[in-house]
Amino acid sequence: MSFEIERRFLVCQDVRHFCRHGDRIVQGYISFDNGSGGQKARVRIRNDQAFLTIKGERRGLIRPEFERAVPFSWASVLLSRLPPETLIRKTRYEVGFAGMTWEIDVFDGRNSGLVVAEIELEHAEQEFELPDWVGAEVTFDERYGNSSLAVRPVSTWPAAA
Template sequence: MAIEIERKFLVIGDAWKQGAGEFISQGYLSRDPCRTVRVRVKGAEAWLTIKGQSVGASRAEFEYAIPLADAEQLLTLCEGPLVEKIRRIVPHAGMDWEVDEFLGDNAGLVVAEIELESAEQHFEPPPWLGQEVTEDVRYFNSQLAMWPFVTW
């Protein structure tokens, strides 16, 4: 089974902004906390992702490339509005951080994620890293689709 170990943090300042980033649009076919099913489009590529329930920073994750045309049709079946963001990969101390700058009703929210090999893996936090929100469900993309940042 594929396991995702990921920690999530708010971002402060704009020292993380490097390059143009990539536009991502994603929606949820299921937002059940025990199993989310996501459709994601990034450029000319698309994926279907199934994630299990989070336990701390870990959860089961299965991701499959799908045809772009299929993804575009699946996005029309998703619950709630789509989540749109610009993702930048920001290297720091030998590790890559995914920094998502959210758009639309989630504008103003910037979140950094780091994928780890184990929950105990050490990493050096970049200076622009703010409060950890790994276990705060409000920051799950599946929740942002239904309860956007501007409504908090």
Template sequence: MAIEIERKFLVVGDAWRTAPPVFYSQGYLNRDKARTVRVRIAGEEAFLTIKGTSVGARRAEFEYPIPVWDARELLALCEQPLIEKNRRKILHEGFVWEVDEFLGENLGLVVAEIELPSEDSVFAKPDWVGEEVTEDARYFNSNLSCTPFNRW
């Protein structure tokens, strides 16, 4: 079984804008917390992802590439609004940070995520990493699709 160990943080300042952005569009076919099913187009690639229940920073994750055309059709079946964001990948002291600058109904929200090899991994935070929100369900992308940031 594939396991994702991911921590999530709010972003401060603009120093993270060093890498070129890639546009992401994603939606949810199922947002049940026991099994989230996501469709995502990331630049010129597309994926179908199934995630299990989060336990802290850990959860089961299965991701499969799919044709972009299929992803567009599946996004039309997803709950609205779709999640739209620009993602930048930034290498910092041996780890890749993914910084998501949300658009659309989540405009104004900027979140950084780091995937770790284990839950007790030690990592250095860049200066632009702020408060940790890993366990705050409001920041789960699946929840941002039904309760967007601009409605908080």
């Protein structure tokens, strides 16, 4: 089992000028423990590849992660059996900045308008430079987790006062 160490931020500027060639992602959750940050099982199709991912409970920035490639046909059938409104649809762009690779997710559907940037780290204390196009950090804000967005998309959030 490996570990995921990532930080997530809202994107606060238009990044379309350097987000040219992205990967289409459709993913759904077949098991998750809402509210407690517990284990989650996800099926994802990224372009023409499919994956099963199981993520454990987050401890600080670190969470255990198990990911394996699965047959595309298997993932397609499984996703087709999930409620369509719970599927996460997004385009992911990889952008280099200050020697690091940032993943920018531009969400579609019920999460349209949401743009999140994340950076994978080698260790929890790793320092990195923030690009000027990132804003508020949402690493620990459960609302922005994909499994939360699947059941409580941004289109259902109350308008800011």
